[in-house]
Amino acid sequence: MGERLGVIGLGIMGKPMARNLLNAGFDVTVHSRGRGPVEELAAEGATPAVSPAEVARASDVLITMLPDTPDVEVVVDGPEGVLAGARPGLLVVDMSTISAAATRRMAETLAGRDVHMVDAPVTGGPAGAEAATLTIMVGGDPAVVKRVDPVFVCLGKVVHMGGNGAGQTAKACNQLAILVTAQGVAEALTLGRRCGLNPATLRQALLGGLAASRVLDLFGARMVAREFNAGIETRLYHKDLHTVLDMAREARQPVPAASLVMRHIDTLMNEQAGGKDLSILIELVENLSDL
Amino acid sequence: MGERLGVIGLGIMGKPMARNLLNAGFDVTVHSRGRGPVEELAAEGATPAVSPAEVARASDVLITMLPDTPDVEVVVDGPEGVLAGARPGLLVVDMSTISAAATRRMAETLAGRDVHMVDAPVTGGPAGAEAATLTIMVGGDPAVVKRVDPVFVCLGKVVHMGGNGAGQTAKACNQLAILVTAQGVAEALTLGRRCGLNPATLRQALLGGLAASRVLDLFGARMVAREFNAGIETRLYHKDLHTVLDMAREARQPVPAASLVMRHIDTLMNEQAGGKDLSILIELVENLSDL
16 A cells, blocks of 8 residues: 555454555554553554654644544644654545534645645444444545545445535534434433333334434434443433534524434533443433423 | 135325235225216226225225224214124224224224224335335234235235234334434534535434434425425424324323424424425524524
8 A cells, every 4th residue: 555544542343444555555553552452553553653743744644533523633743743754745634523613724734744634523423443444534625535445335325415524524513413403303202201102112103103313213212222331421312412403503594403412411421421322311311300 | 715805994004005905816805085086996806895894895804994083083983984884893993093091982882893904104104105115013912914915915014012002103103213313414404514514415314323214214304405396295393293292291201392393394284384295394493583
């Protein structure tokens, strides 16, 4: 493979993605805050690096997969960051889910250093990362995006949304749809149970018709089993919903259901449930006080 | 086939269902408010009847597929209604989407006349009715439900939810999930468009991940195409949402997202949009005044 890859951020998503790139035959340099996943991937053939700058020096295409906007900003522009090691022509592919506005600012800063940037957040969750069946929502210059195609193909399916930031805009809309659907599923399962139905049977029935959704399938199963420790943590959805509401305010577009879910997720955060799976939303609905 | 069937209500759902029963070889007597569908099915081999009582006299198992609770009550217990023609042992299968409480009352009235009742609302829409891929949410005595199995198998897949009314309770939860999901899809597509994305591309991206749902697929396509004249009319969802909120109030279970959608659907009804497809919800979201 021609391009040397770098991956910064080996969490629940980044680690299986880096592994898929290794398995596809790419030369991959990795860095992460925790030593554990770096050593794990080094044992599988990756080159460990002690800083983002070191990853940048060893890479032609550098992927970041980090929790939040400030994490990406520090990794890119902080001390021993990507820019400290970047040569002209480096291509930064941010696959984190962060603010579209911050993405556009960062792309401009990088362009000033002759470094290209593409935003490429994903949906599909940890299972999609492992199976390389992610949907990748991409924003950036078409010619630059094309250069990343051989990498993306090892991770999932690309949908090119527009210029810099458009991938993050699409991802925010994706999170909005997931969260409002999860609220609906939580209300449906809770109301059914209150009215005497078996929630597992109800979920099964609803999966057979127009109410079917991946949220009902995945989060619904966890709500029914009361398994609140799997998957993506609620605090990450909380962060995403902040991004959604910021976008909506800037665009002067009310999103009332998303705002309602935000009040619920705020409550969960206040109750120290930010580390639980989003399926914990059903407990919140169950505990809503009477009308 | 042993059982002689009756079908009352040959609308957008009832007509294709009756046709599937005819095609399966059943002897089917039909009645509907409009003459058109009765004549259409008579030409295909059904026996036309001038009243619910006449259908009851000719049937062992009698299916009702009507718009609302009062329609079913009148057809069952009104002048020239089912009870006027019912012999002991008749089995009434109400596949309409109506109130669970009214269903339980009706089942009791019928039991007093030695007539059995099963509630069996469906999900899957007109396309599911035609393809016989409906999911049928059934409430009633297991022995009685078993007697209907050879009929149900020609229409779709059965999920037995519990005693009389449990099918309607499940259907209400189903409608809640559909409506809240539709609100989320409308907000996501609208926000994306306001932020410069192509809604068709956005829908395609979202269908690839955790935001995927049949609502996004079906109603999302109509929202993108701005095709508001297909499918089930909004006024029927309005009726269902009333049922949901009545149930929730009785069960003392708040369902805030469903209540929010009700305010939107109320507005659509006031704007004379009750005859439009539910996808019209996106116009309402677009026209929400600024935050």
